[in-house]
Amino acid sequence: MQELDTVIELSRTQFAATALYHYLFVPLTLGLSVLLATMETIYVITGRDIYRQMTHFWSKLFAINFALGVATGLTMEFEFGTNWSTYSHFVGDIFGAPLAIEGLMAFFLESTFVGLMLFGWGKLSRGKHLLVTYMVALGSNLSALWILVANGYMQNPVGSVFNPDTMRMELTSLPDLIFSPEAQAKFVHTSIAGYVTAAIFVVGISAFYLLRRRHIELAKRSFRVAALFGVFATVGVISLGDALGFINGSAQPTKLAAMEGLWETAEAPAGFNLIAWPNQEEKRNDFELQVPYLLTPLVTHTFDESIPGVSDLEVDAEAKIRDGIPALTALKALRENPDDAEARATFDAHQDNLGYALLVQRYVEDVSQATDAQIAKAAADTIPPVAPVFWSFRVMVVAAFLMMAFLILAVIYSLRGTLHRHNGFLRLAPWMIPVPFIANEAGWIVAELGRQPWTVYGQLPTWLSASTHSVGYMIFSLVGFVLLYTLFIVIEMFLMVKFIRLGPSEDRRESPVEPTQRHSSQWSEA
Amino acid sequence: MKHVLIFLFWLLVAVVAIALTIVLGERGAWYFAWVLGTVMIVLIAAAGTAIIDARYDEHQDDQY
Numbered sequence: 001m002q003e004l005d006t007v008i009e010l011s012r013t014q015f016a017a018t019a020l021y022h023y024l025f026v027p028l029t030l031g032l033s034v035l036l037a038t039m040e041t042i043y044v045i046t047g048r049d050i051y052r053q054m055t056h057f058w059s060k061l062f063a064i065n066f067a068l069g070v071a072t073g074l075t076m077e078f079e080f081g082t083n084w085s086t087y088s089h090f091v092g093d094i095f096g097a098p099l100a101i102e103g104l105m106a107f108f109l110e111s112t113f114v115g116l117m118l119f120g121w122g123k124l125s126r127g128k129h130l131l132v133t134y135m136v137a138l139g140s141n142l143s144a145l146w147i148l149v150a151n152g153y154m155q156n157p158v159g160s161v162f163n164p165d166t167m168r169m170e171l172t173s174l175p176d177l178i179f180s181p182e183a184q185a186k187f188v189h190t191s192i193a194g195y196v197t198a199a200i201f202v203v204g205i206s207a208f209y210l211l212r213r214r215h216i217e218l219a220k221r222s223f224r225v226a227a228l229f230g231v232f233a234t235v236g237v238i239s240l241g242d243a244l245g246f247i248n249g250s251a252q253p254t255k256l257a258a259m260e261g262l263w264e265t266a267e268a269p270a271g272f273n274l275i276a277w278p279n280q281e282e283k284r285n286d287f288e289l290q291v292p293y294l295l296t297p298l299v300t301h302t303f304d305e306s307i308p309g310v311s312d313l314e315v316d317a318e319a320k321i322r323d324g325i326p327a328l329t330a331l332k333a334l335r336e337n338p339d340d341a342e343a344r345a346t347f348d349a350h351q352d353n354l355g356y357a358l359l360v361q362r363y364v365e366d367v368s369q370a371t372d373a374q375i376a377k378a379a380a381d382t383i384p385p386v387a388p389v390f391w392s393f394r395v396m397v398v399a400a401f402l403m404m405a406f407l408i409l410a411v412i413y414s415l416r417g418t419l420h421r422h423n424g425f426l427r428l429a430p431w432m433i434p435v436p437f438i439a440n441e442a443g444w445i446v447a448e449l450g451r452q453p454w455t456v457y458g459q460l461p462t463w464l465s466a467s468t469h470s471v472g473y474m475i476f477s478l479v480g481f482v483l484l485y486t487l488f489i490v491i492e493m494f495l496m497v498k499f500i501r502l503g504p505s506e507d508r509r510e511s512p513v514e515p516t517q518r519h520s521s522q523w524s525e526a
Numbered sequence: 527m528k529h530v531l532i533f534l535f536w537l538l539v540a541v542v543a544i545a546l547t548i549v550l551g552e553r554g555a556w557y558f559a560w561v562l563g564t565v566m567i568v569l570i571a572a573a574g575t576a577i578i579d580a581r582y583d584e585h586q587d588d589q590y
Binding site for chain 1: 529532533536537540543578
């Protein structure tokens, strides 16, 4: 059992590491693709070459980021099969569908048009090139949509049913899966977080140029478009963050309790823990600084609803485990004799809590013999690690409000034409570039660590999901991935810094083919 | 001081916008909102940037 635990922890660490690396590239791709489309829209409407140069320059940085994002993302899809084979078997029918659509529809769309966008300058007309750039933006975001539909299912499994004969979850409703509140809010929150990331990135680099009085015409326009783009996006990302928190409140109350550091059920009107030191062992906060009355309206959108704390959630989980044990026992009987009518009736009556019974199987093979202590231990497992979830959530929220304030100032200075008088602000801007990346990573930790101990919430525990590799294999592949991905980060940083230092190319040889040019070439060919 | 007040005003506007969204949309049609919101963000950012050219055509200064 100890080796199995080590393998599971190593599998989790490996997936977390690869996902966190990958997620450094994704948001910038999502946002920068739309920002490029915005810049090119201005070019097509105004016809001014400076906007073509802008689009061309920022698309170089986009290409670097896109390539490394793809390289780090590809391995993750294989990881489901290699390291999480039980999980893949259990939910493959559901999880596989959005992932396949992502690959066949969104990623192919995005990849095909990326080539045309980067190499189509001078070969496509303005309108066609603009359409291509919009296709890249659409493809990038559709790609995220399908991934997040799959992830939304892991957070809140809807539109499916467990089949005891195949031992798999089976899809019952594709619309329920795609339009689940979790998937919708998660996609929009993530996509717009990408917009903010791109905005801060472009503002930061533009400020760097303005401060050094290089490429001023390009930098002041890039600064303006990114600041306006970002300021609306930050309002959106904070609003959707609240919607996601609200949805989590009912779908994953354990995650909400961890995010808020709530050990006891909070009666209305509850205070919001601004700062706290959660102590999971003693199930209390060693220190807390509260804003009175804030939590209830923030989380429930009412003034009179209570919010369940860890203690009550554990009691609830204990009841679910006890209810699920007959389902698991019946499932074993059904595997031996699928025609056992009594076992099937028992299974049908208790199958809603089958996943909770699987939690206790970690401590006892025959769950019908589980002791009260083992059930209590399994119930305690349903609470995710509170301190990292609590603090990651606060890092994300503080970063979001910081970026909002920063972008409001950026818009004010840019619209008033007073940026040149605020060197301090221009100096600060490049230092803001890491902030959205930190917020994105923190958000990912809240979402995924907060879902523990489940891979599919309430259905499949993490401890049952992993493959049965050896510890040596897991350590070898983990070290390999960390070294390889660190190399990718170094390459990305090197290329980004190199192209930022070089700055935009001023040549006009690559401007898209104008209608008149095409006419003349057609005439000459004729 | 004037700048601080302008900043605080727009910060307040942003907070009110967030509060309104929270009140109006708990389980909203977020996919639709994303499409609409993205189009709006693109158009406003594009229009707000294109204004630079009109402004600099008039003044021809080196301010930004």
